[in-house]
Amino acid sequence: xxxxxxxxxxxxxxxxxRLPWTWKCSKLLMKSIHAGLNTVAAILAIVxxxxxxxxRRARNLTNMYSLHSWIGLTAVILYVLQLVLxxxxxxxxxxxxxxxxxAMPIHVYSGLFLFGTVIATVLMGVTEKLTSPTTTPPYNxxxxxxxxTNTLSLLIVLYGALIFWIATRPQWKRPKEPDSSILxxxxxxxxxxxxxxxxSLGDKSEAELNNEVAARKxxxxxxxxxxxxxx
Numbered sequence: 001x002x003x004x005x006x007x008x009x010x011x012x013x014x015x016x017x018r019l020p021w022t023w024k025c026s027k028l029l030m031k032s033i034h035a036g037l038n039t040v041a042a043i044l045a046i047v048x049x050x051x052x053x054x055x056r057r058a059r060n061l062t063n064m065y066s067l068h069s070w071i072g073l074t075a076v077i078l079y080v081l082q083l084v085l086x087x088x089x090x091x092x093x094x095x096x097x098x099x100x101x102x103a104m105p106i107h108v109y110s111g112l113f114l115f116g117t118v119i120a121t122v123l124m125g126v127t128e129k130l131t132s133p134t135t136t137p138p139y140n141x142x143x144x145x146x147x148x149t150n151t152l153s154l155l156i157v158l159y160g161a162l163i164f165w166i167a168t169r170p171q172w173k174r175p176k177e178p179d180s181s182i183l184x185x186x187x188x189x190x191x192x193x194x195x196x197x198x199x200s201l202g203d204k205s206e207a208e209l210n211n212e213v214a215a216r217k218x219x220x221x222x223x224x225x226x227x228x229x230x231x
Contacts, residue, residue: 013037014111014163018172030174035091038083045076068124075117082110112167119160123153 016022016034056063064070089095089103126149130139137143166172 013041014115014167017174018166020172023174031091035083035087038079038086042080042083045079049073049076066124066128068121068128071117071124072121075114075121078110078117079114082107082114112164115163116160119156122156126153 013034016037017030022030053063064073085103086107089100090107129135130146130149137145139146
């Protein structure tokens with residue numbers, strides 16, 4: 001239950017930025033949805049973890065003896081740490097841009113790493129349950145339960161591969177939003193340059209007109225002088 005809740009919610013949290021129909025939404029809205037999904041997953045994981053320990057304690061069963069339990073508990077702890085750091089760095093406004101730029105690749109890698117760890121934990125838990133001596137009929141008898149579980153595990157692997165493919169394709173990456181201040185400065189500079197060019201063109205055309213008028217006056221004076229000399 002713990003790993004299932006983490007796996008399902010991690011899936012939605014990972015691809016929330018990768019869906020083209022969400023690119024029209026504001027970045028702050030998508031951050032809030034991403035953080036909200038991860039918060040729900042963390043709460044479900046903690047509640048489920050407490051329930052598992054209480055159930056095993058009531059049945060006098062040994063805790064934390066298998067690799068499945070070790071990796072599962074590590075995944076939950078790292079997931080909560082990832083959530084807290086991501087909230088403080090990327091959602092709250094006081095984190096500097098330099099820190100966000102440094103933390104972003106680590107944040108993305110950690111999310112994918114935790115997702116892969118969760119899938120591995122699911123597969124180890126399923127195998128541990130099927131190979132338990134108390135399981136009837138036994139796993140090596142090709143029971144319908146075992147065949148169904150193996151098929152489900154293969155589907156989980158394919159599911160994880162699909163999410164990794166979507167999350168690592170550049171064409172599925174959310175486009176960067178333009179900085180309005182940069183656009184305004186570029187727009188102001190462009191208007192200034194355009195005005196300068198227009199003024200220079202206007203000055204140039206006026207100078208050409210003045211030269212043309214002066215040339216006509218000189219030609220008119222020369223023609224008049226030549227006519228007087230002929231007379």
